Amino acid sequence: MNVHPPERLRPDLSLISDWIPPQTHILDLGCGEGALLAYLHEERGVTGYGLEIDEDEIAAAVARGVNVIQGDVDDGLQQFATGSFDFVVMTQALQALQRPDLAIGEMLRVGRTAIVTFPNFGHWMARIDVLGGRMPRTRTMPDNWYDSDNIHLCTVRDFETLCQDNGWRITRRNLLNHDHQDGWLQRFSPNLFTEIAVYMLESEQRRI
Amino acid sequence: MSKPHFGNASVGIVTPEILHFDQPIRLECGRQLNQFDLAVETYGTLNADRSNAVLVCHALSGDHHAAGYHSAEDRKPGWWDSCIGPGKPIDTNRLFVVSLNNLGGCAGSSGPASINPETGSYWGSDFPMVTVRDWVRAQAMLADRLGIERWAACVGGSLGGMQVMQWAIDEPDRVGHAVIIAATPKLSAQNIAFNEIARQAIFSDPDFHSGRYLDKGVTPERGLRLARMLGHITYLSDEAMREKFGRMRRSDILGYDFDVEFEVESYLRYQGQQFVSRFDANTYLLMTKALDYFDPAAEYGGDLAAAMERVQCRSLVIAFEADWRFSPERSREIVHALVAARKPVAYVSVPSSLGHDDFLMPIPYYHRVLGDYLARVARQHGS
Incomplete structure (x- = not known):
């Protein structure tokens, strides 16, 4: 497997990689060309699989020796047994799913812990666009409303409400600006200044 | 080389x-x-x-x-x-x-x-x-x-x-x-069913002679040809057959007989005929059985x-x-x-x-x- 030094990993992936302990077994939903899986395997002895639908990404993942499985998260994760992974990761894909809530539920069924990242619709730049009467086009949401894959955008507050309603415990949270830094602005007003949100979740039911 | x-x-x-x-x-x-x-x-x-x-x-x-x-x-x-x-x-x-x-x-x-x-x-x-x-x-x-x-x-x-x-x-x-x-x-049961029909086609050929046809200097060509024609249908999708042959006929005039008229009939007969010239019926029986048994x-x-x-x-x-x-x-x-x-x-x-x-x-x-x-x-x- 190719070695990718941490600095070459996409910043949000780099952050997530620090949350995943060595020798664990993970599932990466929407794994792209498998950069995270390849890095974690090489550096931490992490094993697991990636799910992906894009042909070019799949071909690239196969070429670098990643365990990529062609499949659509929207079709569900029935093929994976309950509790078969330590971590289930989904980066920047939640907002493009048919039913993000069902997907997270499935992630917490097949895995002990879920890690999700998404662009925050509540960021002040998005709000300004909406106040101006337009759908937002920002650095983290660059597409037009009609050609965007993002069909279920949410804010940090929306997301935390969803977690609460479903009994998902937020065990870790990292709210970042576009440069993937967390600063005083994000801490001061998370929903206004977060551009990319990263959450670690566990299912409360299983704890009991 | x-x-x-x-x-x-x-x-x-x-x-x-x-x-x-x-x-x-x-x-x-x-x-x-x-x-x-x-x-x-x-x-x-x-x-x-x-x-x-x-x-x-x-x-x-x-x-x-x-x-x-x-x-x-x-x-x-x-x-x-x-x-x-x-x-x-x-x-x-x-x-x-x-x-x-x-x-x-x-x-x-x-x-x-x-x-x-x-x-x-x-x-x-x-x-x-x-x-x-x-x-x-x-x-x-x-x-x-x-x-x-x-x-x-x-x-x-x-x-x-x-x-x-x-x-x-x-x-x-x-x-x-x-x-x-x-x-x-x-x-699947469907897969095995197709194989069984192929085998029955071979068995039912009068030239099969319980599999001893080579001793008699004949081959169960009709049976093997049918088996292959059937197999070919399962190798192609409905869409592919529609695209390749559709309802195309060799002549505009209907013959009102059982000669080859549709292109797909001609194709299957050709594939069947090609196959019997190079393949052995007993081998076909063995291979289909190996498929059925695989588990x-x-x-x-x-x-x-x-x-x-x-x-x-x-x-x-x-x-x-x-x-x-x-x-x-x-x-x-x-x-x-x-x-x-x-x-x-x-x-x-x-x-x-x-x-x-x-x-x-x-x-x-x-x-x-x-x-x-x-x-x-x-x-x-x-x-």
Whole structure:
């Protein structure tokens, strides 16, 4: 497997990689060309699989020796047994799913812990666009409303409400600006200044 | 090897070899062959540490002639020439490819159409029933003969993919990578039903003579032709047949008789006729039965994941969306079993239109994935 030094990993992936302990077994939903899986395997002895639908990404993942499985998260994760992974990761894909809530539920069924990242619709730049009467086009949401894959955008507050309603415990949270830094602005007003949100979740039911 | 007029992407002219084995092979049916022959072709060069060998396993009607031409006059290359050759997905510049005709075949290996050395007459229906596991055993003996301790990869489509799966389970130490294409972990009732009709077609031919037709100097051509026509329908998708033939007729005027009128009738008759000139009916019976019997999970209480626990190699599983004979769903069963056993696997479902036969076609996405995967395998062995 190719070695990718941490600095070459996409910043949000780099952050997530620090949350995943060595020798664990993970599932990466929407794994792209498998950069995270390849890095974690090489550096931490992490094993697991990636799910992906894009042909070019799949071909690239196969070429670098990643365990990529062609499949659509929207079709569900029935093929994976309950509790078969330590971590289930989904980066920047939640907002493009048919039913993000069902997907997270499935992630917490097949895995002990879920890690999700998404662009925050509540960021002040998005709000300004909406106040101006337009759908937002920002650095983290660059597409037009009609050609965007993002069909279920949410804010940090929306997301935390969803977690609460479903009994998902937020065990870790990292709210970042576009440069993937967390600063005083994000801490001061998370929903206004977060551009990319990263959450670690566990299912409360299983704890009991 | 001189090959100017076949182009640079061909392995050129190849010469099959018949290898004789004097060791007995015990078969799953309980019988034993005291000696046997295997027809073999190889392409490319075995490296110094004998680590770059790839086994190609053939499907129902295939044989050892997978690539290249037998003579300068040969019009058609081997059955998987689109995939095997210099710079092709199974790159003979880097890999040493071994292709054989399986036991029970009719292209030079010991089978019903060969002579039983103990009686001096045709084996015919006396040839023992062979299984996928028996083939793997014979292929392992072939590997020993060639001095190949471990295959860099085993590759096969359809029934060939099932042999690859069996290799990974039965001989985990001898397989570096398993490439399982358009296969299934076991046949469905529908699959078996089609095979049974094919067999009944052969049995019902008056020239079949309980399988002893070669002794009588005849062949059950009508039965075998029907079997092949039926098979062909299952190799093509409804869409492909519609696109290729539609309701096209050879003449605008309806004949009001049972001569060939629709193009699809003509196609099936042609395919059937081509087949009977090169294939043996008893071999067809054996191959369909080997398909029906294949079920590696059976001895693990039907738990395929338990069978896959034995696997030690990486796997690449490829399916084709238009394939309804062994649909992508069947390939996903293989993948899920490997995932449940925590074995490394990649799975690709190729958008396609032809049907089961897509695995023989040079579909760009398919060949890109297969080529990139095997290029990594070749690099692992320094070629």
